[in-house]
Amino acid sequence: MEDHLNNNRFSSADCSYALRKHLPVKGPWCVDDMDSEAYISQFSADGSLLIGGFRGSHIRVYNSEKNWKVHKDITCKRLRWTISDIALSPDQQFLAYSSLSPTVHIVNVQNAVRESHANITEIHEGLEFSDDDDEFSFGIFSVKFSKDGRELVVGNNNESICIYDLGAxxxxERINAHVADVNVVTFADETNDILYSGSDDSLCKVWDRRCHKKQKPVGVLTGHLDGITFIDSRGDGHYFISNCKDQTIKLWDLRKMSSTTKDCTPKAYEWDYRWMTYPSEARYLKHPYDQSLATFRGHSVLRTLIRCYFSPMHSTGQRYIYTGSSDQCVYIYDVATGKVVEKLRWHGSIIRDCSWHPYLPTLVSSSWDGYLVRWEATEDDRDPSMLRTGKQRMHPEGYTMSFVL
Incomplete structure:
Protein backbone atom coordinates (compact mmCIF):
# COMPACT_ATOMS: atom_id res chain seq x y z
CA MET A 1 0.00 0.00 0.00
CA GLU A 2 2.91 2.33 0.66
CA ASP A 3 3.84 2.31 -3.01
CA HIS A 4 0.36 3.58 -3.82
CA LEU A 5 0.57 6.43 -1.34
CA ASN A 6 4.12 7.69 -1.80
CA ASN A 7 3.82 11.14 -3.30
CA ASN A 8 0.29 10.21 -4.39
CA ARG A 9 1.81 8.30 -7.31
CA PHE A 10 1.34 4.77 -8.55
CA SER A 11 4.27 2.39 -8.48
CA SER A 12 5.92 1.45 -11.77
CA ALA A 13 4.35 -2.01 -11.52
CA ASP A 14 0.87 -0.47 -11.14
CA CYS A 15 1.52 1.84 -14.12
CA SER A 16 2.60 -1.08 -16.24
CA TYR A 17 -0.49 -3.11 -15.30
CA ALA A 18 -2.83 -0.24 -16.12
CA LEU A 19 -1.16 0.92 -19.33
CA ARG A 20 -0.75 -2.53 -20.89
CA LYS A 21 -4.52 -2.68 -21.26
CA HIS A 22 -4.44 0.41 -23.47
CA LEU A 23 -2.62 -0.52 -26.64
CA PRO A 24 -1.83 1.99 -29.42
CA VAL A 25 -4.40 0.71 -31.90
CA LYS A 26 -6.36 3.86 -32.78
CA GLY A 27 -5.63 5.83 -35.93
CA PRO A 28 -3.41 6.18 -37.75
CA TRP A 29 -2.31 9.81 -38.02
CA CYS A 30 0.32 10.98 -40.48
CA VAL A 31 3.80 11.84 -39.22
CA ASP A 32 5.26 12.21 -42.73
CA ASP A 33 4.49 11.36 -46.31
CA MET A 34 7.44 10.92 -48.66
CA ASP A 35 7.75 9.95 -52.31
CA SER A 36 10.13 7.05 -51.57
CA GLU A 37 9.91 3.89 -49.48
CA ALA A 38 10.18 4.28 -45.70
CA TYR A 39 12.61 1.68 -44.39
CA ILE A 40 13.19 2.75 -40.79
CA SER A 41 11.22 4.28 -37.91
CA GLN A 42 12.92 4.43 -34.51
CA PHE A 43 12.29 6.36 -31.31
CA SER A 44 15.21 7.61 -29.25
CA ALA A 45 15.71 6.02 -25.84
CA ASP A 46 13.81 8.83 -24.08
CA GLY A 47 11.14 9.07 -26.76
CA SER A 48 11.78 12.74 -27.54
CA LEU A 49 12.99 12.05 -31.08
CA LEU A 50 11.78 9.84 -33.90
CA ILE A 51 14.11 8.95 -36.77
CA GLY A 52 12.70 8.02 -40.17
CA GLY A 53 14.90 6.57 -42.91
CA PHE A 54 13.87 6.54 -46.57
CA ARG A 55 15.24 4.94 -49.72
CA GLY A 56 15.87 8.22 -51.48
CA SER A 57 19.05 9.15 -49.54
CA HIS A 58 16.91 10.78 -46.88
CA ILE A 59 16.73 10.71 -43.08
CA ARG A 60 14.42 12.91 -41.05
CA VAL A 61 14.56 13.44 -37.30
CA TYR A 62 11.23 14.50 -35.76
CA ASN A 63 10.57 16.10 -32.38
CA SER A 64 7.78 13.99 -30.90
CA GLU A 65 7.28 16.54 -28.12
CA LYS A 66 6.66 19.42 -30.55
CA ASN A 67 3.89 18.10 -32.76
CA TRP A 68 6.26 15.90 -34.78
CA LYS A 69 8.02 18.85 -36.37
CA VAL A 70 11.19 18.09 -38.34
CA HIS A 71 14.14 18.62 -36.01
CA LYS A 72 16.77 17.70 -38.61
CA ASP A 73 16.48 17.00 -42.34
CA ILE A 74 19.43 14.91 -43.54
CA THR A 75 20.43 14.25 -47.14
CA CYS A 76 22.85 11.35 -46.99
CA LYS A 77 26.19 10.75 -48.66
CA ARG A 78 27.27 7.85 -50.88
CA LEU A 79 24.26 5.62 -50.45
CA ARG A 80 23.99 2.34 -52.30
CA TRP A 81 20.32 1.67 -52.93
CA THR A 82 18.96 2.74 -49.53
CA ILE A 83 19.66 3.45 -45.90
CA SER A 84 20.02 -0.01 -44.42
CA ASP A 85 20.14 0.97 -40.75
CA ILE A 86 20.52 3.89 -38.36
CA ALA A 87 21.78 4.16 -34.78
CA LEU A 88 21.54 7.04 -32.32
CA SER A 89 24.35 7.50 -29.81
CA PRO A 90 23.39 7.03 -26.13
CA ASP A 91 23.65 10.78 -25.51
CA GLN A 92 21.43 11.42 -28.58
CA GLN A 93 24.10 13.69 -30.02
CA PHE A 94 25.16 11.69 -33.07
CA LEU A 95 23.38 9.60 -35.68
CA ALA A 96 25.14 6.82 -37.57
CA TYR A 97 23.71 5.60 -40.87
CA SER A 98 24.71 2.69 -43.07
CA SER A 99 24.05 1.52 -46.60
CA LEU A 100 25.09 -1.29 -48.92
CA SER A 101 28.67 -0.08 -48.68
CA PRO A 102 31.49 -0.63 -46.16
CA THR A 103 31.23 2.96 -44.89
CA VAL A 104 29.15 4.23 -41.96
CA HIS A 105 28.54 7.98 -41.79
CA ILE A 106 28.13 10.05 -38.62
CA VAL A 107 26.11 13.28 -38.40
CA ASN A 108 25.51 15.60 -35.44
CA VAL A 109 21.75 15.82 -34.84
CA GLN A 110 21.86 18.38 -32.01
CA ASN A 111 23.68 21.30 -33.64
CA ALA A 112 22.03 24.33 -35.23
CA VAL A 113 22.15 23.00 -38.80
CA ARG A 114 18.61 21.91 -39.64
CA GLU A 115 19.11 21.13 -43.34
CA SER A 116 22.05 18.74 -43.33
CA HIS A 117 23.30 18.05 -46.86
CA ALA A 118 26.28 15.72 -46.68
CA ASN A 119 29.54 17.63 -46.99
CA ILE A 120 27.73 20.69 -48.36
CA THR A 121 26.04 22.28 -45.35
CA GLU A 122 27.58 19.88 -42.85
CA ILE A 123 30.31 17.24 -42.67
CA HIS A 124 29.10 13.63 -42.52
CA GLU A 125 32.20 11.87 -41.24
CA GLY A 126 32.80 8.52 -42.95
CA LEU A 127 34.03 5.53 -40.95
CA GLU A 128 35.62 2.89 -43.16
CA PHE A 129 34.94 -0.74 -42.22
CA SER A 130 36.63 -2.43 -45.17
CA ASP A 131 40.03 -4.08 -44.96
CA ASP A 132 42.82 -4.57 -47.48
CA ASP A 133 42.12 -8.31 -47.40
CA ASP A 134 38.45 -7.92 -48.36
CA GLU A 135 37.83 -9.46 -51.77
CA PHE A 136 34.85 -7.25 -52.58
CA SER A 137 33.12 -4.11 -51.39
CA PHE A 138 30.61 -5.40 -48.89
CA GLY A 139 27.36 -3.86 -47.66
CA ILE A 140 26.38 -3.18 -44.06
CA PHE A 141 22.97 -4.40 -42.92
CA SER A 142 23.06 -3.57 -39.20
CA VAL A 143 24.74 -0.87 -37.09
CA LYS A 144 24.61 -0.29 -33.31
CA PHE A 145 26.33 2.03 -30.85
CA SER A 146 27.80 0.45 -27.74
CA LYS A 147 26.06 1.44 -24.52
CA ASP A 148 28.92 3.78 -23.58
CA GLY A 149 28.91 5.37 -27.05
CA ARG A 150 32.58 4.60 -27.66
CA GLU A 151 32.16 1.90 -30.29
CA LEU A 152 30.08 0.97 -33.33
CA VAL A 153 29.35 -2.64 -34.22
CA VAL A 154 28.10 -3.71 -37.66
CA GLY A 155 26.90 -6.87 -39.39
CA ASN A 156 27.48 -7.20 -43.12
CA ASN A 157 27.24 -9.38 -46.20
CA ASN A 158 30.91 -10.27 -45.80
CA GLU A 159 29.73 -12.85 -43.24
CA SER A 160 31.40 -10.92 -40.44
CA ILE A 161 30.93 -8.64 -37.44
CA CYS A 162 33.16 -5.56 -37.23
CA ILE A 163 33.71 -3.35 -34.18
CA TYR A 164 34.91 0.22 -34.66
CA ASP A 165 36.63 2.16 -31.86
CA LEU A 166 35.51 5.77 -32.31
CA GLY A 167 38.33 7.14 -30.15
CA ALA A 168 41.04 5.23 -32.03
CA GLU A 173 37.80 -6.39 -34.03
CA ARG A 174 36.72 -8.50 -37.00
CA ILE A 175 34.80 -11.67 -36.23
CA ASN A 176 34.22 -14.26 -38.95
CA ALA A 177 30.83 -14.88 -37.49
CA HIS A 178 28.71 -16.88 -39.95
CA VAL A 179 28.78 -18.66 -43.31
CA ALA A 180 26.24 -16.28 -44.88
CA ASP A 181 25.16 -12.63 -44.65
CA VAL A 182 25.04 -11.23 -41.10
CA ASN A 183 21.73 -9.40 -41.23
CA VAL A 184 21.68 -8.19 -37.63
CA VAL A 185 23.99 -7.68 -34.67
CA THR A 186 23.06 -6.13 -31.31
CA PHE A 187 24.19 -5.85 -27.70
CA ALA A 188 22.59 -8.09 -25.11
CA ASP A 189 22.33 -5.62 -22.23
CA GLU A 190 23.75 -2.46 -20.69
CA THR A 191 27.27 -3.86 -20.71
CA ASN A 192 29.26 -4.03 -23.94
CA ASP A 193 30.43 -7.59 -23.39
CA ILE A 194 27.78 -9.78 -25.02
CA LEU A 195 26.66 -9.59 -28.65
CA TYR A 196 23.89 -11.40 -30.51
CA SER A 197 24.06 -11.99 -34.25
CA GLY A 198 21.65 -13.43 -36.80
CA SER A 199 22.42 -14.62 -40.30
CA ASP A 200 21.07 -16.06 -43.51
CA ASP A 201 22.64 -19.34 -42.35
CA SER A 202 19.54 -19.60 -40.06
CA LEU A 203 21.57 -19.41 -36.84
CA CYS A 204 21.54 -17.01 -33.90
CA LYS A 205 24.92 -16.78 -32.19
CA VAL A 206 26.13 -15.33 -28.91
CA TRP A 207 29.54 -13.69 -28.59
CA ASP A 208 31.38 -12.81 -25.38
CA ARG A 209 34.07 -10.21 -26.01
CA ARG A 210 35.80 -11.12 -22.73
CA CYS A 211 36.72 -14.55 -24.05
CA HIS A 212 40.17 -15.20 -25.47
CA LYS A 213 38.74 -17.17 -28.41
CA LYS A 214 37.00 -14.20 -29.98
CA GLN A 215 36.45 -15.98 -33.30
CA LYS A 216 34.34 -18.64 -31.59
CA PRO A 217 30.83 -17.99 -30.27
CA VAL A 218 30.05 -18.90 -26.68
CA GLY A 219 26.70 -20.23 -27.80
CA VAL A 220 24.56 -21.14 -30.79
CA LEU A 221 20.75 -21.17 -30.86
CA THR A 222 19.18 -23.49 -33.39
CA GLY A 223 15.55 -23.68 -34.45
CA HIS A 224 14.93 -21.41 -37.41
CA LEU A 225 14.77 -22.91 -40.90
CA ASP A 226 15.76 -19.86 -42.92
CA GLY A 227 17.58 -16.53 -42.74
CA ILE A 228 17.32 -14.36 -39.63
CA THR A 229 16.15 -10.83 -40.46
CA PHE A 230 16.30 -9.15 -37.04
CA ILE A 231 17.08 -9.65 -33.34
CA ASP A 232 15.84 -7.65 -30.35
CA SER A 233 17.21 -8.18 -26.85
CA ARG A 234 14.99 -8.01 -23.79
CA GLY A 235 17.89 -6.21 -22.14
CA ASP A 236 18.25 -8.61 -19.21
CA GLY A 237 21.10 -10.73 -20.56
CA HIS A 238 18.87 -13.80 -20.82
CA TYR A 239 16.13 -13.42 -23.42
CA PHE A 240 15.91 -12.20 -27.01
CA ILE A 241 13.65 -12.62 -30.04
CA SER A 242 14.45 -13.17 -33.69
CA ASN A 243 12.44 -12.59 -36.86
CA CYS A 244 13.00 -14.99 -39.72
CA LYS A 245 12.28 -15.70 -43.37
CA ASP A 246 10.66 -18.96 -42.23
CA GLN A 247 7.72 -16.67 -41.30
CA THR A 248 8.17 -16.96 -37.54
CA ILE A 249 9.42 -15.03 -34.55
CA LYS A 250 11.18 -17.12 -31.91
CA LEU A 251 11.82 -16.39 -28.24
CA TRP A 252 15.19 -17.59 -26.89
CA ASP A 253 16.81 -18.09 -23.48
CA LEU A 254 20.61 -17.97 -23.39
CA ARG A 255 20.57 -20.59 -20.66
CA LYS A 256 19.36 -23.10 -23.27
CA MET A 257 22.00 -22.43 -25.91
CA SER A 258 24.46 -25.06 -27.07
CA SER A 259 28.18 -24.80 -27.76
CA THR A 260 27.97 -26.45 -31.18
CA THR A 261 25.84 -26.13 -34.29
CA LYS A 262 23.25 -28.84 -34.80
CA ASP A 263 22.60 -29.71 -38.42
CA CYS A 264 19.40 -28.35 -39.86
CA THR A 265 16.88 -30.48 -41.70
CA PRO A 266 17.63 -30.04 -45.42
CA LYS A 267 15.15 -27.80 -47.17
CA ALA A 268 12.57 -29.66 -49.19
CA TYR A 269 11.82 -26.52 -51.18
CA GLU A 270 13.55 -23.81 -53.17
CA TRP A 271 12.46 -20.20 -53.00
CA ASP A 272 13.72 -16.61 -53.00
CA TYR A 273 12.06 -14.37 -50.43
CA ARG A 274 12.80 -11.26 -52.50
CA TRP A 275 10.12 -12.06 -55.08
CA MET A 276 8.41 -15.39 -54.30
CA THR A 277 5.67 -16.29 -51.84
CA TYR A 278 6.56 -18.67 -49.03
CA PRO A 279 6.07 -22.31 -50.10
CA SER A 280 2.98 -23.78 -48.48
CA GLU A 281 4.73 -27.10 -47.79
CA ALA A 282 7.42 -25.29 -45.81
CA ARG A 283 5.00 -23.88 -43.23
CA TYR A 284 4.68 -27.24 -41.50
CA LEU A 285 8.38 -28.05 -41.25
CA LYS A 286 9.99 -28.03 -37.82
CA HIS A 287 13.62 -28.12 -36.82
CA PRO A 288 14.40 -31.39 -35.04
CA TYR A 289 16.68 -29.58 -32.55
CA ASP A 290 14.62 -26.45 -31.93
CA GLN A 291 15.98 -24.77 -28.79
CA SER A 292 13.55 -21.84 -28.71
CA LEU A 293 11.11 -21.23 -25.85
CA ALA A 294 8.21 -20.15 -28.07
CA THR A 295 7.30 -19.57 -31.72
CA PHE A 296 5.01 -16.80 -32.97
CA ARG A 297 3.19 -17.15 -36.30
CA GLY A 298 0.80 -14.98 -38.30
CA HIS A 299 2.86 -12.17 -39.83
CA SER A 300 4.80 -12.57 -43.08
CA VAL A 301 8.49 -11.89 -43.77
CA LEU A 302 9.01 -11.25 -47.47
CA ARG A 303 10.89 -8.84 -49.76
CA THR A 304 12.89 -7.11 -47.00
CA LEU A 305 14.54 -7.58 -43.57
CA ILE A 306 11.44 -6.99 -41.46
CA ARG A 307 12.00 -6.13 -37.81
CA CYS A 308 10.44 -7.26 -34.51
CA TYR A 309 10.67 -5.95 -30.93
CA PHE A 310 9.64 -6.41 -27.32
CA SER A 311 7.09 -3.83 -26.21
CA PRO A 312 8.40 -1.21 -23.72
CA MET A 313 9.13 -2.13 -20.12
CA HIS A 314 7.70 1.07 -18.63
CA SER A 315 4.24 0.93 -20.17
CA THR A 316 3.69 -2.78 -20.81
CA GLY A 317 6.18 -4.73 -18.73
CA GLN A 318 7.40 -6.17 -22.07
CA ARG A 319 4.25 -8.26 -22.21
CA TYR A 320 4.04 -8.05 -26.00
CA ILE A 321 6.09 -8.65 -29.12
CA TYR A 322 5.35 -6.52 -32.17
CA THR A 323 6.52 -6.67 -35.76
CA GLY A 324 6.05 -5.25 -39.22
CA SER A 325 4.85 -7.54 -41.96
CA SER A 326 4.81 -7.85 -45.72
CA ASP A 327 0.99 -8.15 -45.63
CA GLN A 328 0.83 -4.42 -44.76
CA CYS A 329 -0.06 -4.88 -41.07
CA VAL A 330 1.62 -4.40 -37.69
CA TYR A 331 1.18 -7.51 -35.54
CA ILE A 332 1.12 -7.43 -31.74
CA TYR A 333 1.57 -10.81 -30.03
CA ASP A 334 1.08 -11.72 -26.38
CA VAL A 335 4.40 -13.18 -25.16
CA ALA A 336 2.72 -15.55 -22.71
CA THR A 337 0.08 -17.04 -25.01
CA GLY A 338 1.64 -16.54 -28.45
CA LYS A 339 -1.67 -15.22 -29.75
CA VAL A 340 -2.13 -12.21 -32.01
CA VAL A 341 -3.86 -9.63 -29.81
CA GLU A 342 -3.97 -6.80 -32.38
CA LYS A 343 -3.39 -6.21 -36.10
CA LEU A 344 -2.96 -2.59 -37.17
CA ARG A 345 -4.28 -2.20 -40.71
CA TRP A 346 -3.97 0.88 -42.87
CA HIS A 347 -0.77 0.89 -44.92
CA GLY A 348 -0.80 0.10 -48.63
CA SER A 349 2.52 -1.75 -48.74
CA ILE A 350 5.14 -3.65 -46.74
CA ILE A 351 5.86 -2.45 -43.21
CA ARG A 352 9.58 -2.97 -42.66
CA ASP A 353 9.92 -1.26 -39.30
CA CYS A 354 7.87 0.04 -36.39
CA SER A 355 8.67 1.60 -33.03
CA TRP A 356 6.72 1.77 -29.75
CA HIS A 357 7.33 4.91 -27.68
CA PRO A 358 9.30 3.93 -24.54
CA TYR A 359 6.86 5.67 -22.16
CA LEU A 360 3.67 6.63 -24.03
CA PRO A 361 1.04 4.43 -25.72
CA THR A 362 2.18 5.57 -29.18
CA LEU A 363 3.47 3.34 -31.98
CA VAL A 364 4.95 4.54 -35.29
CA SER A 365 5.08 2.35 -38.39
CA SER A 366 7.06 2.93 -41.60
CA SER A 367 6.03 1.43 -44.91
CA TRP A 368 7.13 1.14 -48.51
CA ASP A 369 4.06 3.23 -49.34
CA GLY A 370 6.17 6.22 -48.19
CA TYR A 371 4.18 6.93 -45.03
CA LEU A 372 5.32 7.24 -41.44
CA VAL A 373 2.18 7.05 -39.32
CA ARG A 374 1.43 6.98 -35.61
CA TRP A 375 -1.05 4.85 -33.73
CA GLU A 376 -2.42 5.97 -30.36
CA ALA A 377 -4.40 4.54 -27.44
CA THR A 378 -6.35 7.63 -26.42
CA GLU A 379 -6.92 9.83 -29.48
CA ASP A 380 -10.42 10.55 -30.77
CA ASP A 381 -11.38 8.24 -33.63
CA ARG A 382 -13.56 11.05 -35.01
CA ASP A 383 -10.59 13.39 -35.36
CA PRO A 384 -10.80 14.67 -38.98
CA SER A 385 -6.99 14.57 -39.27
CA MET A 386 -6.97 10.81 -38.85
CA LEU A 387 -5.98 8.98 -42.03
CA ARG A 388 -8.87 7.20 -43.67
CA THR A 389 -8.98 4.06 -45.73
CA GLY A 390 -8.43 4.93 -49.37
CA LYS A 391 -5.62 7.40 -48.67
CA GLN A 392 -2.99 4.67 -48.98
CA ARG A 393 -0.59 4.36 -51.88
CA MET A 394 0.11 0.91 -53.17
CA HIS A 395 3.69 -0.02 -53.85
CA PRO A 396 4.37 0.18 -57.61
CA GLU A 397 3.99 -3.08 -59.51
CA GLY A 398 7.01 -4.50 -61.24
CA TYR A 399 9.34 -3.14 -58.58
CA THR A 400 12.77 -4.73 -59.02
CA MET A 401 16.11 -4.35 -57.29
CA SER A 402 19.48 -6.03 -57.14
CA PHE A 403 19.40 -6.10 -53.34
CA VAL A 404 16.41 -6.20 -51.05
CA LEU A 405 16.97 -5.14 -47.47
Missing part, protein backbone atom coordinates in the same frame (compact mmCIF):
# COMPACT_ATOMS: atom_id res chain seq x y z
CA UNK A 169 39.24 5.86 -35.34
CA UNK A 170 39.69 2.31 -36.62
CA UNK A 171 38.22 -1.17 -36.70
CA UNK A 172 39.61 -3.04 -33.70
Missing amino acids: NKVT
